Amino acid sequence: MSTYEELISLLRDCKRVLRAARKPTWDEYIESAKIAGLGILIVGGVGFLIRVIVQLIELYT
Incomplete structure (x- = not known):
């Protein structure tokens, strides 16, 4: 099928x-x-939870 026919x-x-x-x-x-x-x-809630988890990991490492 040609381009013209597809169009x-x-x-x-x-x-x-x-x-x-x-x-x-x-x-x-x-x-x-x-x-x-x-x-x-x-x-947004999932993003917030991920952010909180990352900050907690950074806080305790």
């Missing part, structure tokens, strides 16, 4: 996806924001 195929697929897409409802938006916020908190 045409990609554009066709993108067009199909955009036709099926819709704007989320307010409830869906809020739920997505909550999930993203929870993920941010979890990653």
Whole structure:
């Protein structure tokens, strides 16, 4: 398959996806924001714990 044909195929697929897409409802938006916020908190918490552990190791070595 040539590069041109791959590009045409990609554009066709993108067009199909955009036709099926819709704007989320307010409830869906809020739920997505909550999930993203929870993920941010979890990653931050893990980073904080790693930092505390490293500092404790440095303190006692």
